[in-house]
Amino acid sequence: MDIHCLLDRLFPAGHQVAFDGVFLAGDGTCRENEVAILGTVGRTPIGVELAHRLAGEVLRVIERHPGRAILLLVDTQGQRLSRRDELLGINGFMAHLAKSIELARRRGHPVIGLVYSQAVSGGFLASSMLADRCFALPEAEIKVMSLPAMARITKIPLERLEALSATSPVFAPGVDNFLRMGAIESLWEGDLSACLAQALAGNTAVDRRRADGHARHGRLLAGPIAERVRRDAGL
Amino acid sequence: MTHSYYEASARERLAGLLDPASFHELLPPEERVTSPHLRQLDTPGAFDDGIVVGAGRLDGHAVLAAAQEGGFMGGAVGEVHGAKLTGLLERAVATRPEAVLLLIESGGVRLHEANAGLIAVSEIMRAVLAARNAGIPVLALIGGQYGCFGGMGIVARLCDRIIISEEGRLGLSGPEVIETTCGVEEFDSRDRALVWRTVGGKHRFLLGEVDVLVPDDVAAFRQAAVAQLTRRGGLDLDALKSEHAALGRRLDRFGDCPDAVDIWRALGIASAERLPLLDTADFLSAVAGRGD
Numbered sequence: 279m280d281i282h283c284l285l286d287r288l289f290p291a292g293h294q295v296a297f298d299g300v301f302l303a304g305d306g307t308c309r310e311n312e313v314a315i316l317g318t319v320g321r322t323p324i325g326v327e328l329a330h331r332l333a334g335e336v337l338r339v340i341e342r343h344p345g346r347a348i349l350l351l352v353d354t355q356g357q358r359l360s361r362r363d364e365l366l367g368i369n370g371f372m373a374h375l376a377k378s379i380e381l382a383r384r385r386g387h388p389v390i391g392l393v394y395s396q397a398v399s400g401g402f403l404a405s406s407m408l409a410d411r412c413f414a415l416p417e418a419e420i421k422v423m424s425l426p427a428m429a430r431i432t433k434i435p436l437e438r439l440e441a442l443s444a445t446s447p448v449f450a451p452g453v454d455n456f457l458r459m460g461a462i463e464s465l466w467e468g469d470l471s472a473c474l475a476q477a478l479a480g481n482t483a484v485d486r487r488r489a490d491g492h493a494r495h496g497r498l499l500a501g502p503i504a505e506r507v508r509r510d511a512g513l
Numbered sequence: 514m515t516h517s518y519y520e521a522s523a524r525e526r527l528a529g530l531l532d533p534a535s536f537h538e539l540l541p542p543e544e545r546v547t548s549p550h551l552r553q554l555d556t557p558g559a560f561d562d563g564i565v566v567g568a569g570r571l572d573g574h575a576v577l578a579a580a581q582e583g584g585f586m587g588g589a590v591g592e593v594h595g596a597k598l599t600g601l602l603e604r605a606v607a608t609r610p611e612a613v614l615l616l617i618e619s620g621g622v623r624l625h626e627a628n629a630g631l632i633a634v635s636e637i638m639r640a641v642l643a644a645r646n647a648g649i650p651v652l653a654l655i656g657g658q659y660g661c662f663g664g665m666g667i668v669a670r671l672c673d674r675i676i677i678s679e680e681g682r683l684g685l686s687g688p689e690v691i692e693t694t695c696g697v698e699e700f701d702s703r704d705r706a707l708v709w710r711t712v713g714g715k716h717r718f719l720l721g722e723v724d725v726l727v728p729d730d731v732a733a734f735r736q737a738a739v740a741q742l743t744r745r746g747g748l749d750l751d752a753l754k755s756e757h758a759a760l761g762r763r764l765d766r767f768g769d770c771p772d773a774v775d776i777w778r779a780l781g782i783a784s785a786e787r788l789p790l791l792d793t794a795d796f797l798s799a800v801a802g803r804g805d
Contacts, residue, residue: 337757357686359686361711363686365770365772369685372667376667377748408635422627423624432624434625450628460632487636497632499592503540503592504636510540
């Protein structure tokens with residue numbers, strides 16, 4: 279969905295969002311909530327400058343508007359792949375963004391992620407995956423890697439991966455797979471403003487992803503294994 | 514007699530790092546907790562899924578520790594592997610050890626279970642920050658053959674402190690990944706000198722991405738870990754604002770530098786091109802006070 283159309287549907291009562299290249303930031307009103315909006319457009323790769331800018335905007339909201347809800351609208355094909363980004367320490371920039379989002383959550387800002395177009399690997403990891411809750415539009419794309427690339431690297435025949443992905447949500451691209459795995463709480467359809475209002479009203483800082491992934495039979499081991507390590511006496 | 518950290522296995526590293534016979538493993542290989550997703554693809558598994566987690570002592574201090582085994586799928590993170598690490602960090606919040614040590618060696622997400630691995634890394638990230646916010650210091654140690662890449666490269670930079678060897682490599686996308694995707698002219702992953710000066714321990718130290726540079730020796734890692742054990746990094750607004758400013762200065766100062774050597778020169782280091790040749794002690798004296 280086009281970002282302008284998306285913003286109009288999320289914030290029918292009005293929004294002021296400034297675009298600067300692939301970066302966007304601003305505010306909108308959703309029912310009685312003032313919401314800070316930030317993100318990217320154009321399935322952009324996230325490199326050092328963009329990660330820095332996104333983090334700066336999160337920190338600005340924390341400082342200027344204590345407690346204001348934050349909506350992350352990050353459209354990304356993943357981290358930018360370049361020698362320059364690695365030279366400058368892109369992992370540190372991504373970590374900085376992650377820490378900034380975590381700080382916002384800890385200081386009581388409801389943080390909601392909405393994958394409206396594309397989310398891939400590192401760009402998803404350091405942004406919406408650290409939100410309190412993450413949702414997606416049904417037509418969005420979420421992945422780590424395409425199946426042909428995965429087949430090439432793992433040396434597992436593509437036909438094999440394709441056949442298995444019909445039943446397993448564990449490795450193949452797709453919003454439905456991430457929904458089953460618990461990383462996406464639900465898909466937003468119809469009245470998007472109502473979806474956002476409902477998410478904000480029911481927001482808690484408790485991470486439901488593991489429980490959701492288990493209940494939806496997508497990730498049956500993550501919860502129980504972590505629980506055993508947490509509780510095993512063994513000493 | 515030094516004992517190479519680079520060459521050692523995950524278990525050997527833990528044995529050499531912690532006080533003798535103090536380590537007790539949780540979910541040890543006898544429990545046979547393996548990845549069902551690898552089995553489904555007829556890919557050989559490991560009884561510990563490539564990570565060792567447990568409790569021990571470091572110089573008498575109670576610690577929790579995890580070590581990724583590069584020898585198994587390059588230390589890549591899958592559902593079980595990640596859950597063991599997340600569980601250990603959650604255990605830290607409950608049992609309050611004096612610190613958590615993460616001996617990271619990983620290429621990132623395990624592609625055979627890519628979605629589960631990516632979500633697992635996000636949970637590790639949250640769990641590191643939750644442990645730190647609960648007042649438990651988390652230290653990362655990096656010096657294995659597969660380096661510290663992918664999501665684990667982000668995890669490392671969420672820790673209070675990072676100890677790295679010159680042989681250690683730290684980044685997000687590994688050189689092979691960049692070469693495969695963008696071509697050899699973007700990043701020649703077989704040019705070892707280029708790889709090491711771009712993502713290696715010395716450059717990361719000069720850039721301010723890591724706190725301590727040690728020789729490739731398990732005892733040196735131990736000594737550094739003891740010294741850093743309870744050092745804290747900040748996570749509050751002031752700390753993140755100053756990190757933000759520092760990263761912004763880095764972009765301003767070095768954003769146009771084509772190579773690590775140009776960054777080192779910009780830092781005012783004499784004979785910057787010779788830095789890769791120096792051993793750790795000579796390197797540290799050559800760059801004293803010059804790092805960013």
